[in-house]
Amino acid sequence: MKEDHKTTIENDKKENPEDRIFTIPNGMSFFRIILIPCFVWSYSGIHNTILTAIFLILSGLTDTLDGWIARRFHMVSNLGKVLDPLADKLTQGAILLCLVVEYPLMAMPFFLLLIKEIVMCTTGLMAIKKTGRVDGADWHGKVTTFLLYFTAILHVFWHDIPQQLSVGLIILCTGFMLLSFILYTVERVKMIKGKK
Numbered sequence: 001m002k003e004d005h006k007t008t009i010e011n012d013k014k015e016n017p018e019d020r021i022f023t024i025p026n027g028m029s030f031f032r033i034i035l036i037p038c039f040v041w042s043y044s045g046i047h048n049t050i051l052t053a054i055f056l057i058l059s060g061l062t063d064t065l066d067g068w069i070a071r072r073f074h075m076v077s078n079l080g081k082v083l084d085p086l087a088d089k090l091t092q093g094a095i096l097l098c099l100v101v102e103y104p105l106m107a108m109p110f111f112l113l114l115i116k117e118i119v120m121c122t123t124g125l126m127a128i129k130k131t132g133r134v135d136g137a138d139w140h141g142k143v144t145t146f147l148l149y150f151t152a153i154l155h156v157f158w159h160d161i162p163q164q165l166s167v168g169l170i171i172l173c174t175g176f177m178l179l180s181f182i183l184y185t186v187e188r189v190k191m192i193k194g195k196k
Contacts, residue, residue, distance in 0.1 A: 023075040025066035025084070032087040035059045036094045043098045043156065053154050058090055060149040088145055089117050095152045099115045103155060105167060109148070117183040123188035130192050138187075140180040147173045 020026075039055035042048045066084060070076045094112035151169045154159060 017074065018078050020077045021079050023077055023080065025070040025075050025080050026077060028062040028066040029083040029087045031082065032059050032062055032091055036091055040094055040098060049156055053153055056149065056153050056156065063088060092148050099152060099155055103166060105140060105170050109170060109177055112174055112177050116177065120184055123185065127188050127191040140183050144176045144180045147176055
């Protein structure tokens with residue numbers, strides 16, 4: 001009986017893998033945050049298209065890889081579930097803000113992103129308080145992220161992009177962002193009400 005009690009105590013002392021902080025995916029998320037002032041400076045400061053695109057591609061690649069590495073090598077952590085989307089949203093907001101100067105229609109996804117994240121943070125905290133769980137990104141969030149990166153990189157490279165194509169891509173991004181906003185809100189409300 002004592003032996004069983006001792007084993008239970010030892011198991012309780014073992015670190016929960018999801019409580020880890022220092023992981024490769026988390027490092028990649030921090031790296032993406034560090035890249036934000038780099039591409040803002042290269043785009044708005046020195047107007048270097050190539051360098052800006054390199055920073056954005058690096059950010060997009062690390063965003064894709066960190067999730068794969070976390071799942072493939074069992075490095076999923078609660079910090080990563082918060083840090084990864086935070087890095088995404090800060091990056092997306094900074095990209096859109098830079099592009100608004102040349103492409104005023106970019107204000108549409110920028111303000112929707114701002115509203116979406118305020119609501120998502122509020123409902124997310126309420127869901128965590130209710131369930132003690134932090135959920136990762138869903139398919140619609142990943143599609144929205146891909147579309148935003150694709151649209152941003154295309155606008156950075158292609159200064160004389162046809163207006164119809166530019167408008168179409170911006171509307172497509174905004175549409176997916178709105179869809180993602182609605183689906184995440186419904187999911188969070190269900191979690192808060194204890195229906196999920």
